Amino acid sequence: MRLSNIKQNNKETTKMDIKYELVEKRKEKPDENNLGFGNYFTDHMFIMDYTEGKGWHDARIVPYGPLSIDPAMMVLHYAQETFEGLKAYRNEKGEILLFRPEMNAKRMINSNKRICMPGVPEDMFVEAVEKLVKCEKDWVPAKEETSLYIRPFVFASESSVGVHPAKTYKFIIILSPVGAYYPEGVNPVKIWVEDEYVRAVKGGTGFTKCGGNYAASIAAQVKAEENGYTQVLWLDGVHRKYVEEVGTMNAMFVIDGKVVTAALDGSVLPGVTRDSIIHILKDWGMEVEERDLSIDELMDAARSGKLTEAFGTGTAAVISPIGELCYKGEAVEINGFKTGELTQKLYDTLTGIQWGKIEDKFGWTRKIDL
Structure with missing residues (x-):
């Protein structure tokens, strides 16, 4: 891969020389x-390799398909692997928008550092992401409440x-x-509070x-589903006392008119949607x-009626009301x-920004140059 340095806004960035190997016949949409x-995948994928002493190299967009994996590949044995999740949205003008991709890039850098893997530079x-989405622009759905889910990941090869x-x-x-992550859509889900298994501890x-x-x-998720619940709410791994997050979402609770959520102290994922919702609320x-x-x-707040709304936040589900x-x-x-008034307003506001329906006063969306 040939890299060239250019300056944008007085900041030097690296441009990649991406090689393209495109399919001769596209799949039926x-x-x-x-x-x-997560049921369908587009025609192409992006791949880039890292070699110690050489850095990242050989960036390419190639047909989507199986990878050749050696049985001794280290990721299979020692789980050096991280991933991200973000989306591309098609607005009413037919333009394609990304939502805060730089935050996903920074989070992956931090994740990789903890797993002792090289970070992928933010630019x-x-x-x-932009080049692959541009290549697959026809795959970005136009129907309301749909989007193109983007899954970057890094693993030891x-x-x-x-x-x-x-x-x-x-x-x-x-x-x-993709469409809705939960079958319920933007309707309340039932959450099982897990007190047997532990997901994470500080320092982990x-x-x-x-x-x-x-x-x-997964074990707790299976148990929850067996009891008729959609997801798991995790407690802290030390005291089994403090609320942390739902399996695929950060969790927020409206108690006495205030929105309460777990602090980012090392055992909770710093969600991009979480950060966006906090900005909007403030x-x-x-x-x-x-x-x-x-x-x-x-639980006391729920019994007394002080807990008036609860919801999860995440890229996949966006905002998911918690009804039980x-x-x-x-x-x-x-x-x-029932879906609370604040929950619905937050969902409408955030998705309105993401799909370009309302003003993006925070400068979060990034239009892909088609």
């Missing part, structure tokens, strides 16, 4: 009315058995046209977006508390199992 989530990450950082890695991006990898965190959550003059919230305080919590066999309903 899926029905935008029945996309689901290279964003350029790779060296073939070696032995616990140490790998010397080679791959950075890959794949794309998937809870703040990273790595596959190991999600693998550790812009509206609402008080947001990032603090320890015990499950006992939360179950802790130690006690189920409490929130807001009559």
